[in-house]
Amino acid sequence: MNKWNLVWLLAKREFVERGRSKAFLITMAILAAAILAIGPVTSALSGGESEATTVGLVGDSLPGVDEELETQGALFGVEIEVTRYASMDEAESALEVGDVEAVLVDNKELVFQEKASPGLTTIIIRSVDIVLTEWSLSDLGLSDAEIAAIEEPAPVSVSTIEESNVQDDAKQGAAFVGAILLYVSIIMFGQFVAMGTVEEKQNRVVEIVLSRVQPWQVLMGKVSGIGLLGLVQLAILLSAAFVSAQLAGFTDIDIAAIGLPIIAGVFFWFVLGYAFYAFLYAAVGSTVSRQEDLQGAIILPIALILPGYLLAIAAAENPDGVVVRIGSMMPMWAPFVMPVRIASGSAAPWEIGIAVIGCVLGSIALVRIGSRVYTGALLRTGTKVKIRDAWRAASE
Amino acid sequence: MVHTGAVLSMTGIHKQFGDVVALRGASLSVDRGRILGFLGPNGAGKTTMMRMIFGLVHPDAGEVSWNGAPVDADIRLRFGYMPEERGLYPKMKIAGQLIHFARLSGLSKADATDAVHHWLGVLGLGDRADAKLDELSHGNQQRAQLAAALAPNPELLVLDEPFAGLDPIGVESLSDTLRELAESGVAIVFSSHQLDLVEDVCQDVAIIADGRIVLSGGLDEIKEQSTRRRLTVDVDGAPWIPDLAGVEIVQAQGRAHCIVPGDAPVAEILAAAEAAGSVSRFAFEPPHLTDLYRVAVGP
Known part of the structure; x- marks a missing residue:
């Protein structure tokens, strides 16, 4: 039988057995549900599709104030709806549940629930002011046309030098979510590799397996089988994120245009990052013989991954920072940081090139180091094997 | 081999x-x-x-x-x-x-x-x-x-x-x-x-x-090639040990046996046993694996 056919057999077993395990299924169900919920929940919390701002009126009010509020709102770019309340009690309860933003009482008092909004305050005060002025002017005998001329809004136009780009913000946000997903996935599936390695040592299956195949085949089979499962999980979670974004109903964002490159990027960087870390996880996993000892052993990969996560957060804020730029080109951190920088458009092609080449070379180095430690430590049971001893044992 | x-x-x-x-x-x-x-x-x-x-x-x-x-x-x-x-x-x-x-x-x-x-x-x-x-x-x-x-x-x-x-x-x-x-x-x-x-x-x-x-x-x-033999003798229903140089006593199957040189004088031993009483068992045979093992592995 071909050497790689054996690797495929081993990979298939890892994929099927791990994919069937409760630990995997439950974790994935929770993650998928959480991601599906994020879109609709945030959209609900932020008030959804830019709804109108409601202003309540209680008690005496000037005729025409409703229309003026709407007119002034439009000038300030806010859609305002007016609701009348029969009593202050009613108005207050409406404020409490958020049905109304502010309540104008007897044209004299403006009530907010918790914090006064300066913009809304300006609009309301100005509307009341205009209506009152109109009345006074009308009392003075001015015609409607004359009043309109006086009340003509100041000819000041508002503009920004840079056009606000919601697409870019959404892209960076999505890239950051992708980076978090990568971080979670690499840690999760790296752990599966380490756990699987220890399980086989603890159950003594390893001797049965190694009497038939070479250690490198076991290692490749395990890493690729679990990696394939990782890709499947990523596909499911990214689909959930896609659906979640659709459910959130961002009307002004092209979800497919932003989502698809990010999804492709997450897969690409997952393969690179997972290849790098999986062999490290296998190596440290092979040095212990019991699951209880595993937590201590995987401190090494976790300590390497964590700065990558922190750098990804930093990159979302400032993709051009020196530390972020350097970190994005280091093989152990590139998979987390570089996608965020690429999304922000700050990564130069040569920087991406260094990151990718570094990841590939780093993975190759770790395959070799990891395989050797794995081989040397696999048949040693009992106490924790020192990485150095395992390295030496492999040459015996 | x-x-x-x-x-x-x-x-x-x-x-x-x-x-x-x-x-x-x-x-x-x-x-x-x-x-x-x-x-x-x-x-x-x-x-x-x-x-x-x-x-x-x-x-x-x-x-x-x-x-x-x-x-x-x-x-x-x-x-x-x-x-x-x-x-x-x-x-x-x-x-x-x-x-x-x-x-x-x-x-x-x-x-x-x-x-x-x-x-x-x-x-x-x-x-x-x-x-x-x-x-x-x-x-x-x-x-x-x-x-x-x-x-x-x-x-x-x-x-x-x-x-x-x-x-x-x-x-x-x-x-x-x-x-x-x-x-x-x-x-x-x-x-x-x-x-x-x-x-x-x-x-x-x-x-x-x-x-x-x-x-x-x-x-x-x-x-067969072993230079030792196992000797098992019962006299009056109890294990009997000959008075012989180089005899080694071993316990097996819940009783005592003798390990003796392969050239031990079997006829003389049998005569001595018969003189001691009624002989119900007399076996002079190649050593068992346990006997060989004990010698090979040493004390």
Whole structure:
């Protein structure tokens, strides 16, 4: 039988057995549900599709104030709806549940629930002011046309030098979510590799397996089988994120245009990052013989991954920072940081090139180091094997 | 020891782990169609030798060959191995994982499935094929382990302590299975501390002590060639010990026996026994394996 056919057999077993395990299924169900919920929940919390701002009126009010509020709102770019309340009690309860933003009482008092909004305050005060002025002017005998001329809004136009780009913000946000997903996935599936390695040592299956195949085949089979499962999980979670974004109903964002490159990027960087870390996880996993000892052993990969996560957060804020730029080109951190920088458009092609080449070379180095430690430590049971001893044992 | 039928040969094996010398030029050969009992005290190097056949440990010096050719990964696919540390996947179904292992040994899916169900049937696990390993009793787990070694239909079967933990019925059925396999041409080597059992099942033995093979060959030949004999005499219904230079007393089968030089004066001893009383038993025979073992391994 071909050497790689054996690797495929081993990979298939890892994929099927791990994919069937409760630990995997439950974790994935929770993650998928959480991601599906994020879109609709945030959209609900932020008030959804830019709804109108409601202003309540209680008690005496000037005729025409409703229309003026709407007119002034439009000038300030806010859609305002007016609701009348029969009593202050009613108005207050409406404020409490958020049905109304502010309540104008007897044209004299403006009530907010918790914090006064300066913009809304300006609009309301100005509307009341205009209506009152109109009345006074009308009392003075001015015609409607004359009043309109006086009340003509100041000819000041508002503009920004840079056009606000919601697409870019959404892209960076999505890239950051992708980076978090990568971080979670690499840690999760790296752990599966380490756990699987220890399980086989603890159950003594390893001797049965190694009497038939070479250690490198076991290692490749395990890493690729679990990696394939990782890709499947990523596909499911990214689909959930896609659906979640659709459910959130961002009307002004092209979800497919932003989502698809990010999804492709997450897969690409997952393969690179997972290849790098999986062999490290296998190596440290092979040095212990019991699951209880595993937590201590995987401190090494976790300590390497964590700065990558922190750098990804930093990159979302400032993709051009020196530390972020350097970190994005280091093989152990590139998979987390570089996608965020690429999304922000700050990564130069040569920087991406260094990151990718570094990841590939780093993975190759770790395959070799990891395989050797794995081989040397696999048949040693009992106490924790020192990485150095395992390295030496492999040459015996 | 040279047998014409030797298929597996291990010659001049040296192995050192750190400062500990495990094997000092040990040699072992296993014949086609014969069963070799591999004996020795704990830590003498049995498991290391067996692991070497499967490339799990590499010798510092010496050779492992199969029909004269160095053993490599392809040749190893013809070997079946049951390690001392029993191990299968606890949460996988028996048949499923045995098929997986058989396929790792190079069998096609169909052949692996057939072989696994055949051996599970032979070993009395036919109705437990779809049970998970951790649902089986200890004895049945042991049988499943043996089925894993047998499923690839190996030409060489290496079993590390296969009888450990089996009940008498289990011992008998495993013995029968091994004899049948040997008759069909399989070369078998197994390690054991149960010398009576080895005497019962094996044609050949090899005894290892302190990293060296101290005694090896066909069991009958070794016994015949021994310069000692076992003498068992009952006088008036009780064990009787002759007054003779070089007599060694051993306890076996719940009674005392004498180990005497092969040229001991049998007629004189019998006369002395008859003078002492009524002789109901007088046996002068080749030493038993336990006697040979004791001498070979030393105090």
